[in-house]
Amino acid sequence: MPVVTARFVDNAWRRSCDFVIIDLEDSVPHHLKAHARTLVKDAIAKVSKGGAEAFVRINHDSMEEDVEASVWPGLKRIRYPKTEHAHEVHRLDALITRYEGARGVEPGTIEIDPSIETALGVANIFEIAAASARIREFGAATGGYDLSRDLGIEMFVDFDQFVYPRGEAELAARTLGLGVRTAPFVANTTGSVSDADRALRQAEAARKCGLRLGTGGLNPAVVENHNLGLTPTEEELRDAQWVLEQYRVVEESGAAWKTIGERVIDRYEAARAKELLEWAAACAERNREKAEAVARVKAQA
């Protein structure tokens, strides 16, 4: 959200988001950039009081001023747009380190999320993803508007036009053991950013693919369905428990696998079932955290 729009910043905590991206980049007009920087410190505190993590998206070409304006207690991550070289990430890392020290933030805690939004960024993707220990998740913007502009790729089509750059991002993330922030292809032929039904389909597709990190949205109308779609259903949880029971039987029989109707029960299915149950528990825990944070704010009001 644009940091210069007060009503967005003031109400973000009510949206039940897991993270809020405070934007200094594309949603802030050029003549307001300097003013925007003065608002970041307060915005971090405001958007995170409902339990969300606060991220700041800085500008590629004003890294120094933007980092100086953004590194405050409560900041979780800096998103760096249009990353093209590992040395840019090294420079960002050093700047963050300097301000962490100066501002009483625990060293090394602020993360970097380098966005890959140009052809050159894709070409250097592994070196970029490996460039800092502050990078813990990777891939968010690969396949977004900026990459489509850089390469002349159409954005709203009914097939997966970003197979290669997204694949490069995900392979780099997985090779380096980073969290994979990506989404399976779900057509968006209208270009709407507030279509809650589509948001639900997108999040459900991600969940069924085993992806656990949402890629975010541009309108509060999609938040609830992103949360809902990424959370396992009761039916899935029952199925996971059934798979684990069946796998215990397989193990006791001394076999490596068996089939039940169309289903294969083996160590891979058992691992997926176990992961799903753990993910459901993590979702419940996160919802509790957010509910407690909201309750605290309301009690103080």
Added chain:
Amino acid sequence: MTDEITEGGAAGAPSKRQSWLIVPPSKRDEIEQAARSGADVLVLDLVELLPDREKSSARNVFRDAIAVAKAAGAEVFAQIDPSSAETDLRACVWPGLAGVVISRAESAAQVGEIGTLLDRLEMERGIAGGTVHLVAALETAQGNHAAHDILHASHRMFGATLGRADLVMDLRPEPSGEIHLMAYLMQRLIIITGTVGVTPLGAWWRAPDRGLLATPENTYNAAHRGRAIGFKGAMCLRPEQVEPLNRAFSG
């Protein structure tokens, strides 16, 4: 990757290795049935199809299993676990073994060590030096990332496959029916095997196929699509998948 890209690959490889059927070495009746399936290659597997407690008995019968598998004319490969490479290779490298599939191959160093073990075992056991081939199964992110170096690491390298990457990397179907990330990984593998000069093995599986398992009809369709993007043969897990693989990749 700073190496200059050069041609490589196993010399004198036979031309027809299109259908590869993976079989547990400990089950004689399954090997006999597999040998009648028409598979070009039987892969006697010490990794995927056996529970851990059966692995040592499977190693003990491996030499006999080669003979049973070869009886119907198929070539025999062994699939080994790189974390027990020496034990597995001692059990499986005997006259009659055509090659070794390295499951979850992850580095050039690993392939180099396996090559050195093969040099020694060939000499000890009366096998012509350098004749046991290798196939790298790139089933992990690390293995795919290092694909070029892995495939360049031995003159024995015949080919590469993604094996059961969909299960090992936990890649699941997208709404389109494509298995997440596989379109990218398949094309990447085909380009890299092309630069190194080794054979890409695989089929373009779609939901509900998983881990090389599919109905005969889906197997045919997957192999047909696979051939269309450059694969030269594929692996499977059931005897009834062999005929559709042969049909799709030959002719």
